[in-house]
Amino acid sequence: MPLDNVVFWVFAPISVASAIGMLLMRNAVHAALFLVVNLFTIAVMFLLLDAPFLFAVQIIVYAGAIMVLFLFVIMLLGVDRGDPTNEPLVGQRSIAVILAVGFVLEVTFALRAGIGFATKAPPGFDRVNLGGNTQALAKVLFRDYFFPFEVTSVLLIVAAVAAMVLAQRRAKAITQAEIEAHRDDFAHIRDAPAGGLEGGPHLDPEALR
Amino acid sequence: MVGAFETSGAVADPTQAMRLLWLVPVLPLAGAAINLFIGRRLGKAAGWLATVLVGTAFVIAAIAVRDLIAVPAEARVYVLHLFDWIQVGAFRVNVDLRLDALSATMILVVTGIGALIHLYAIGYMDGDPRFGRFFAYLNLFVFFMLMLVLGNNLLVLYLGWEGVGLCSYLLIGFWFEKTENANAAKKAFVTTRVGDTAMLVGLALIVAKFGTLDYDVIFGSAGSTLTKGVATAIALLLFAGAVGKSAQVPLHVWLPDAMAGPTPVSALIHAATMVTAGVYLVVRMHPIFELSGIALVVVAVTGLVTSIYAGTCALGQDDIKRVLAYSTISQLGFMFLAAGLRAYAAAMFFLVAHAFYKALLFLGAGSVMHGTHETTDLKLMGGLWRRMPITATTFVIGAFALAGVPPLAGFFAKDVVLEIAETGEHWVAYVLGTFAALLSALYIGRVVFLAFFGAPRSERAEQAHEAPPVMWVPLAVLAFGAAFGGIVSTDADGRLAQLLESVVGGVPEAIGGLTTPLFFVIALGMTALGLGTAWFVYGSGRVDWLALRVRLAPLQRLFANGWYIDEYYATVLVAPGKAAAAFTAYRFDVGFVDGIVNGIGGVVRRLADVGRRLQTGFVRSYAAAFFVGVVAVLVYVGFRL
Amino acid sequence: MRTPIAYFLVLSGVLFAIGSVGVLIRKNALLIFMSVELQLNAVNLALIAFSRMHADLTGQVLAFFSMVVAAAEVVVGLAIIVSVYRRRQTVNVDDARELRW
Numbered sequence: 001m002p003l004d005n006v007v008f009w010v011f012a013p014i015s016v017a018s019a020i021g022m023l024l025m026r027n028a029v030h031a032a033l034f035l036v037v038n039l040f041t042i043a044v045m046f047l048l049l050d051a052p053f054l055f056a057v058q059i060i061v062y063a064g065a066i067m068v069l070f071l072f073v074i075m076l077l078g079v080d081r082g083d084p085t086n087e088p089l090v091g092q093r094s095i096a097v098i099l100a101v102g103f104v105l106e107v108t109f110a111l112r113a114g115i116g117f118a119t120k121a122p123p124g125f126d127r128v129n130l131g132g133n134t135q136a137l138a139k140v141l142f143r144d145y146f147f148p149f150e151v152t153s154v155l156l157i158v159a160a161v162a163a164m165v166l167a168q169r170r171a172k173a174i175t176q177a178e179i180e181a182h183r184d185d186f187a188h189i190r191d192a193p194a195g196g197l198e199g200g201p202h203l204d205p206e207a208l209r
Numbered sequence: 210m211v212g213a214f215e216t217s218g219a220v221a222d223p224t225q226a227m228r229l230l231w232l233v234p235v236l237p238l239a240g241a242a243i244n245l246f247i248g249r250r251l252g253k254a255a256g257w258l259a260t261v262l263v264g265t266a267f268v269i270a271a272i273a274v275r276d277l278i279a280v281p282a283e284a285r286v287y288v289l290h291l292f293d294w295i296q297v298g299a300f301r302v303n304v305d306l307r308l309d310a311l312s313a314t315m316i317l318v319v320t321g322i323g324a325l326i327h328l329y330a331i332g333y334m335d336g337d338p339r340f341g342r343f344f345a346y347l348n349l350f351v352f353f354m355l356m357l358v359l360g361n362n363l364l365v366l367y368l369g370w371e372g373v374g375l376c377s378y379l380l381i382g383f384w385f386e387k388t389e390n391a392n393a394a395k396k397a398f399v400t401t402r403v404g405d406t407a408m409l410v411g412l413a414l415i416v417a418k419f420g421t422l423d424y425d426v427i428f429g430s431a432g433s434t435l436t437k438g439v440a441t442a443i444a445l446l447l448f449a450g451a452v453g454k455s456a457q458v459p460l461h462v463w464l465p466d467a468m469a470g471p472t473p474v475s476a477l478i479h480a481a482t483m484v485t486a487g488v489y490l491v492v493r494m495h496p497i498f499e500l501s502g503i504a505l506v507v508v509a510v511t512g513l514v515t516s517i518y519a520g521t522c523a524l525g526q527d528d529i530k531r532v533l534a535y536s537t538i539s540q541l542g543f544m545f546l547a548a549g550l551r552a553y554a555a556a557m558f559f560l561v562a563h564a565f566y567k568a569l570l571f572l573g574a575g576s577v578m579h580g581t582h583e584t585t586d587l588k589l590m591g592g593l594w595r596r597m598p599i600t601a602t603t604f605v606i607g608a609f610a611l612a613g614v615p616p617l618a619g620f621f622a623k624d625v626v627l628e629i630a631e632t633g634e635h636w637v638a639y640v641l642g643t644f645a646a647l648l649s650a651l652y653i654g655r656v657v658f659l660a661f662f663g664a665p666r667s668e669r670a671e672q673a674h675e676a677p678p679v680m681w682v683p684l685a686v687l688a689f690g691a692a693f694g695g696i697v698s699t700d701a702d703g704r705l706a707q708l709l710e711s712v713v714g715g716v717p718e719a720i721g722g723l724t725t726p727l728f729f730v731i732a733l734g735m736t737a738l739g740l741g742t743a744w745f746v747y748g749s750g751r752v753d754w755l756a757l758r759v760r761l762a763p764l765q766r767l768f769a770n771g772w773y774i775d776e777y778y779a780t781v782l783v784a785p786g787k788a789a790a791a792f793t794a795y796r797f798d799v800g801f802v803d804g805i806v807n808g809i810g811g812v813v814r815r816l817a818d819v820g821r822r823l824q825t826g827f828v829r830s831y832a833a834a835f836f837v838g839v840v841a842v843l844v845y846v847g848f849r850l
Numbered sequence: 851m852r853t854p855i856a857y858f859l860v861l862s863g864v865l866f867a868i869g870s871v872g873v874l875i876r877k878n879a880l881l882i883f884m885s886v887e888l889q890l891n892a893v894n895l896a897l898i899a900f901s902r903m904h905a906d907l908t909g910q911v912l913a914f915f916s917m918v919v920a921a922a923e924v925v926v927g928l929a930i931i932v933s934v935y936r937r938r939q940t941v942n943v944d945d946a947r948e949l950r951w
Contacts, residue, residue, distance in 0.1 A: 002852040012861050019868040019888060028880055035884050038865075042891050045858065049902045051910050054917075058894075061917055066887065066924050073928045074880055079941050084877065088944060089825075095833050096874035099840050100867035106843050107863030113850060117856045121902050128905050140907045141914070152918050159922035166929035175939055179948070190951065826950025828943050833874050 004048050015041035026085070028074045032067060039063040050125045053134045223287055226272035230289050230306050233270050233316060234355040236262045240348035248341020256331035259344035263327050263351055267320035274313040285310055288361055295364075302422060305361035314557055315358035315489055318564050322481045323351050325683035329572050330473035332679035333579060343383060347477065350376035354482050358489055363412055363422040366490070370408070370454065373483045374401050380478065381470035390469040397463035404453020404460050411446030414439070428496045437501055444497050444504035447490060448511075455487030455541045458515045462775050464538055465522075468530040472575030475530060480537050480567035485560050488544045492553045499551070509549025513641050516542030518772065520648030524655065525768025528585045529574045532656050535771075536611065537567055539649060546642060547626045550635065559622040562691070566610035566619060569687035570653075573604035576676040576684065577660060581669045588755075589667040590660045596673040599681045601661045603688040608657045610691040612650035613736040617692055624732050643735055650739020658748030858899040865892035879931050879941040883924070890920050 015038055022034035043058040087093055111117065129136050141149060240262040248255045277285055287308040295302040327347060334343050350373055357369025375398075382394030412422065418434055419427055431440070451457070456464040456479075467479055478484070491498065491508060498504045519539035526532045540563050547556035578585055580597050594601040610619040623646050630639040665671040675681070746752045758765055770776070865888060872885025894913040901909025935941055 005852050008853045008857065012857075015861065016864055016868070019865055022884065022888065023868060023872045023875070028878060031881055032884060035888060038888065039891060042865075042895055045861070045895055046898055048853070049858065049898045051898050051901070051913075054894075054898065054910055054913055057914065057917060061921060062887075062891070066921055069924060069928060070880065070884060073932060077880075077932065077935050077941060079878060079880065079935075084942075087875075089827055089830055092829060092833060093875055095837070096871045099833075099836050099874075100871045102840050103843070103867045103870065104860075104863050106840070106847055108860060110843075110847050110850070111856045111859055113847075115856055115903070117854055119854055119856060119903075120852060121855050122905060125902060125905055128907055136907060137910060137914070140911055145911050145915075148915060152915060155919065156922055159925045163925045163929040166926070166933050169936065174937055176945055179938075179945070183948075821951040824949070824951045826947030828946065829874055829877075836870055836874065 007044065007048055011041045011044045015045070028079060029071065032071050032074060035070075036063050036067050039067065049121075050129065051133060053137050223289075224273075224276040226269060226276050227287050227308060228289070229269055230273055230287075230308055230359075231291055233266045233273075233320065234306075234352050234359060236266045236269075237348040237351040237355070241345045241352060244341045244345035244348065248345055251341060253331070253335075253340070255341040255344050256327070256334070259348045260324060260327035260331065262348065263320055264324040266351075266355075267317070267324050270313075270316045270320050273308060274317060277308055277310075277313055299420060300416065302362060302364045304365055306359040307361035307424065308359070311489070311493060311557070312358050314561065315485075316355060318485075318561055319351060319354050319358065319482050322564055322568050322687070323347075323354075323477060325686055326473050326477045326481075326568060326572065329476075329575070329680050329683040330471075332677050333473055333575055334471060339383070343380075343471070346376055346379050346383070347473070350380065350478060350483075354486070357486055361424055363415065363424075363427075366493075367408070367412060370450070370486065371405065373478070373486065374398060374405065374454070377401075377467070377478050377483055380474040381467045383470055383474070387469075393463075393466040393469040397467050400460050400463040401453040404450045407446045407453075408450025411443050411450070414443050414446065418443075424493070431496050431500055435497070435500055440497050441501035441504050444494070444501050445507060447494055447497075448504065448508055451487030451490050451545075452511065453487075454490075455484045455545070456538050457487070457511050457542060457545065458518055459774070461515065461519070461538050462771070462778060465526075465531050465534045465771065468528070468534050472530070472571060472578065475534070476568045476571035476575070479534065480571050481564040484537060484541055485544075485564065488541065488548060488556055488560055491545065491548045492556060495548070495551075495553055505549045505551065507549075509546050509635075509638065512542040512545025512547075512549055513638060513645070514542070515539065516546065516645040517641060517648065520645050520652065522768050522771050523652040524648065525765050525770075527587050527769070529577065529587055529590075529656060529660065530571070530585055532587075532652060533567070533570055533574060536570075536649065536652065537563075539645065540567070540611070543623070543626060543642070543645065546630070546638065550626075550630055550638070552626060555622070555626050559626065562610070562619055562622045565687055566607040566617075566691040569603060569607035569684060569691055570611065572680070572684055572687065573600055573607060576600040576680055577604075577673075579676055579680070580673040582672075584667070584669050587656065587659045590665070590670050591663045591667075592661070592665040592670060593673055594661040596670075597675045599675060600684065603681070603684040604661065605657055606688040607691055608653045611653045612740055613646060613732060614740075615733065619691075620732065620736070624728060627728060627732060643731065646732065647735045647739050650736050651743055654740045654743025655747050658743055662748045663750065855899055855903045859896055862892045862896040862899065865889075865895070877942050877944050879934075879943050880928075882943065883927055883931070887920065887924070890916065 018034045018037040018041065022031045022038065025031040025034060039058065039062050043055045043063070046052075046058055047055040237259075240259045244251070244255050244259060251258065277287065289306040289308070291304040291306065293301070294304050327344070330343065330347065334340055337343065353369045353372030353376060355369070357366050357373060360366045360369060378394045378398040381397055382391045385391045385394070415422060415427065418439060419430065421427070435443070453460040464479060464484070468475055498508065516539045519535045519542060523532050523535035523539060526535060540559070544556045544559050544563070547553075547559060574585075576597065577590070577593060577600060580600070581590065581593070584590060606617070610617040613620040613623045627639055627642050627646070630642055665673075676684075746754050746757070767773070869885045869887075869889035869892060872888065873882050876882050876885065894916055897909045897913040897916070899909075901907060901913075931941060934946075938945065
């Protein structure tokens with residue numbers, strides 16, 4: 001059996017399982033760790049698809065930086081304990097599952113109609129990866145997509161500044177209890193009776209003698 | 210705009226007075242406008258202004274008529290074009306004034322008697338808070354009446370027709386603070402409206418057939434354009450309008466109640482002028498009536514029935530003005546009888562004579578009321594002859610004219626009509642007409658003897674006083690006219706008949722049957738019988754008429770209540786009408802229409818109530834909706850591929 | 851390589867669906883955010899797969915940029931969540947439902 005098949009069929013189930021695991025965990029930290037596993041498996045998929053540079057970047061940036069950042073915030077805010085198990089919205093879970101299943105089915109059918117399940121990747125990727133994937137990628141990036149590259153740099157700076165501004169300590173905290181207390185401040189408008197104005201012009205039967 | 214005057218018709222060389230014919234209606238109109246705006250500041254001068262304007266109109270009219278008579282008979286028509294009014298495609302209506310023998314007669318009556326009544330009203334309405342407005346309305350009425358009779362086409366006539374109806378409403382309900390006066394005004398307007406609507410349909414029919422409303426065109430081509438059926442339809446529709454305006458059965462119910470208005474109003478509008486508009490209409494449109502023979506029969510029968518009916522009702526009334534009101538209805542019936550027998554000149558002569566003596570009688574009644582502190586009940590009068598001699602004398606003259614005492618005008622008027630009834634071999638009409646004449650002598654004799662003779666039956670009658678000169682001068686003038694008007698016509702060859710021949714053709718000649726002296730005797734006999742009986746029962750003191758009245762109570766009540774026609778209308782017409790109105794106002798409008806409107810609002814509200822639940826506030830719900838949309842779009846794209 | 855490209859794309863679809871379910875079901879804002887990251891990764895996988903299929907590096911470049919932007923987005927998003935937590939003492943998205951009927 002070819003190697004890439006084996007790798008694929010090993011890591012794909014792990015990927016799905018870890019995603020579902022992230023979905024089901026009550027504890028936020030556990031969920032984050034499952035997501036890390038998932039990111040790893042995706043990185044392996046990248047490798048299978050002849051993108052070694054991105055395999056590395058995925059692990060470094062996503063699994064290494066972004067998820068660590070997530071874990072930091074979870075720990076900082078202390079919200080690692082339970083998501084309540086009840087579902088206040090009626091039918092939300094059913095809709096979510098139905099839609100997800102429907103989406104997967106759609107994708108499958110679209111693929112079958114489009115490229116078909118038998119299509120293998122064309123062999124000539126070496127030609128594209130001339131001089132190695134990193135060098136080829138660098139060529140494309142700094143030549144054809146130079147402007148987006150610069151714009152993205154600016155974007156990163158903006159994001160950093162924004163984060164600093166947003167995270168400043170400013171407003172006084174308000175508790176959920178206070179929010180609940182003011183919930184009915186506009187009840188007289190919200191709960192106005194359905195009848196509308198009082199009647200119409202009042203006609204007096206006596207006046208029509 | 211009163212600018213370039215075009216004249217047509219047969220008068221070759223119109224005189225200055227004829228060219229100033231437009232002043233005749235315009236002067237009263239100006240008076241109405243002036244009094245309407247500054248009447249209050251003028252005070253008593255408002256009344257004098259109104260009177261002088263109508264008087265001047267009379268003078269101009271008189272000169273114009275004199276000039277008209279000077280023209281040979283074949284050419285006695287003068288049309289004065291004032292301005293173009295309506296021009297829609299081929300349909301044109303101009304405001305033109307037509308001076309011919311018929312309209313000449315009418316304008317003299319309207320302005321002449323109108324002026325006298327204006328003079329009388331200055332005294333009668335003295336002290337009334339709305340003095341100026343009264344004269345504005347009176348002048349406005351004279352204007353509309355003149356337009357009615359002077360119009361050269363049916364639309365100007367209709368304009369005047371509606372206008373006098375409006376003024377009648379305004380004047381009957383002049384003292385509108387009392388509800389019954391306002392109700393009487395409403396009743397008059399609504400009842401005449403029934404007739405007016407039929408008349409409007411008739412006008413529409415005429416337009417449909419002739420394409421125009423001009424007299425000359427209609428009369429010129431009536432024979433060739435109309436079939437007998439259509440002519441009958443038109444004639445009957447127009448006659449319906451006349452029935453309403455002239456208070457004939459069955460649209461007569463408004464006139465007795467209209468006595469709620471001031472007495473000058475009753476005299477002018479409900480005796481001399483407005484109610485005669487119906488007679489004028491029939492005489493004016495007689496070519497169409499003659500094309501359809503049956504319409505004339507309807508006119509005559511209506512007139513006859515009304516005449517007798519109203520005569521009986523007049524016998525049963527205790528209110529002096531109501532007697533005169535029913536008397537007017539009865540006398541108008543007589544005029545319609547004459548018209549129905551094709552004796553148009555006789556009908557017109559009767560109209561003129563009646564205008565004089567009925568106005569006189571009404572003004573006299575007003576004088577009586579004025580002098581006895583507003584008493585109208587005959588039972589409470591008596592012996593007024595000594596206390597108000599001028600009023601009494603003029604009233605008696607008028608009464609004799611009505612009863613048909615020769616040589617007063619009334620006698621000749623009645624005589625001519627009856628004669629013509631006989632000559633056409635309409636024996637039934639003759640007999641019934643004679644009976645009606647007897648009734649008229651009876652009821653007016655009753656009034657005279659109860660009011661003026663005998664001993665006073667109440668304190669007010671004892672302390673009665675005579676009217677001021679501004680009131681009895683018109684009485685005297687009218688009495689003069691009533692007495693000596695007979696010289697205008699004595700028989701078929703009379704002056705008025707000759708004058709009107711240019712318009713209405715010749716009067717049927719007497720043929721065979723009873724000779725003229727016999728008519729004379731029969732008519733005189735009826736008058737004497739009526740007056741004599743009245744004197745015997747009411748004046749001589751030999752009969753206890755109060756006991757008689759009690760004994761004949763059911764009959765008296767029947768007459769007094771107008772044979773209960775008002776009550777009949779109330780049940781059959783008014784009550785269902787009010788029920789329908791109440792239904793429409795309360796059940797339909799409030800329930801159904803408002804229900805729909807409110808219902809739509811309610812539906813919107815309920816939809817909104819349901820719809821707003823979409824705004825749950827939960828981000829996740831919105832996310833779910835979002836995702837549903839994504840999936841749906843993908844399905845759509847997938848299927849397209 | 852023997853694995854048909856379609857398999858990668860199906861995997862991508864499945865991961866995306868799971869991420870969507872996570873967005874809809876979870877109430878903790880941070881967990882929702884993590885589900886969004888999962889979705890983004892699924893899309894990256896699809897991009898790389900297509901890039902391999904068409905032998906064009908554009909897909910890889912796009913995935914690269916996607917990662918960068920995702921990083922920036924996470925930074926700002928987490929800053930917002932921290933800010934909201936400081937005000938409301940909660941990260942439960944269901945607690946922010948005042949804007950309702």
